[in-house]
C-alpha cells in the first residue's frame with residue numbers, strides 16, 4: 001500500500017487528540033475530515049478507519065511496538081504505533097524516518113506472544129477484563145472478541161415519510177446497496193460502508209442511523225398512537241424519534257434529559273423527521289415530581305458504562321474508570337426508583353441499557369422489583385455482539401399494578 005504522508009499525519013494528529021487531549025474519537029475524526037475539503041472519499045476512509053482501528057487495538061499495538069510507558073506522549077511513538085498497526089495488516093512500510101524504529105519482524109514475533117494473553121490479544125484494560133469475566137463467565141471471551149469488530153451501518157426507516165422497500169429502492173438509485181434484517185421491522189443494513197449523511201434522503205429525514213439492537217427498544221415499549229409517553233433519558237433522541245413514528249405522530253411524548261444541548265439536537269432531528277408530537281423538558285428539581293402518575297408508557301434508557309457499544313465507541317474502553325462504573329450504577333438505581341413514579345397505574349415502562357454487564361441491567365431490575373411490589377416484571381431481552389451481531393443492549397418490560 002502506498003501511503004500519503006499528509007494522511008498519516010492526520011491519523012497521528014487524531015490519535016494525539018483522543019489520547020492526550022481526552023477528546024471523543026468520533027468528534028475528533030469529524031473535525032479532522034472537515035479540515036481538508038480536498039480529501040476524497042478514499043482519503044477520508046483511510047483516516048477514519050485507521051484511527052478507529054488503532055484506538056480499538058491500542059493496548060495490543062503498544063505491546064507489539066514495544067512501547068512500555070502507560071501514557072503515550074511523544075509524537076514519535078504515535079508514528080511507531082501507526083507503523084506497527086500497518087505491519088499487522090501485512091503492509092511493507094515505506095522508508096520513512098518516522099518508521100525507522102519499528103522492526104517488522106519483531107512486531108510479528110511480539111504479536112505471536114500477545115496471542116497468549118487475552119487482555120493483550122483482545123486489547124482491553126485489566127479491570128474491564130476482570131469484571132467481564134466475573135459477570136459473564138464463559139460468554140465474556142466471545143463478547144469481547146465480537147466487540148473488537150467493526151459495527152455495520154444500520155438505518156432505521158422513518159415510516160412517517162417513506163417505507164423500507166421504497167427507501168431501499170431510493171438508495172439503490174444512488175448506487176448504495178442495502179439489505180433488510182429479518183427480525184428488525186424498519187431496518188436496512190449496508191453491506192458496504194457509505195457516507196449516508198451526505199445524501200438527500202438523509203436531509204429529507206427519510207431515515208436515521210441506528211443500530212439494530214437499539215431499534216428493538218422503542219418497539220419493546222408497546223406504544224400506541226394517542227398515548228402520553230415519557231422518554232426520561234432521551235439524550236439527542238435516537239429512541240424518541242422511533243417512538244414518535246410508532247405512535248404515528250399522534251399523542252404526546254415528553255422527552256427529558258439533564259443535558260440541554262442534547263435536547264436541542266433532539267429538536268433539530270425531530271424537525272427533519274417531520275415529527276410534531278414531541279416536547280422537550282430539561283430535568284430540574286421538580287420536573288419528575290410534577291409528572292407523577294401521568295405516563296401511559298415510560299422509557300428509562302439510563303446512562304451506563306457503554307460496554308455494549310464498544311464496536312462503535314472503541315475509545316470508551318480506555319476512558320471508562322472503575323469508580324465511574326460504580327457511580328453510574330448508583331444513578332441507574334436512583335433513576336428507576338424515582339422516575340418510575342411517573343408511570344400511571346396499569347402503565348408500562350422499559351428499563352434499558354447499552355451494557356453487556358448484568359450488574360447494570362438484569363440485577364438493577366431485580367433489585368427494583370424486590371423493593372417495589374407494586375410493579376410486575378413482564379419480560380426482558382438482550383442483544384449480543386457475539387450471538388446476533390447487534391450491539392449489546394438490554395431491555396426489561398415492567399408494568400405498574
Ligand SMILES: C[S@@+](CC[C@H](N)C(=O)[O-])C[C@H]1O[C@@H](n2cnc3c(N)ncnc32)[C@H](O)[C@@H]1O
Pocket residue numbers: 232233234235236237238239240256257258259262283301302303304331335354
Ligand atoms: C443512554 S443515553 C440516552 C440515549 C438516548 N435515549 C438515545 O436513544 O439516543 C442516557 C442519557 O441519560 C442522560 N442522563 C444522565 N443522568 C440522568 C438523569 N439523572 N436523569 C435523566 N437523564 C440522565 C444522559 O445525558 C444521556 O443523554
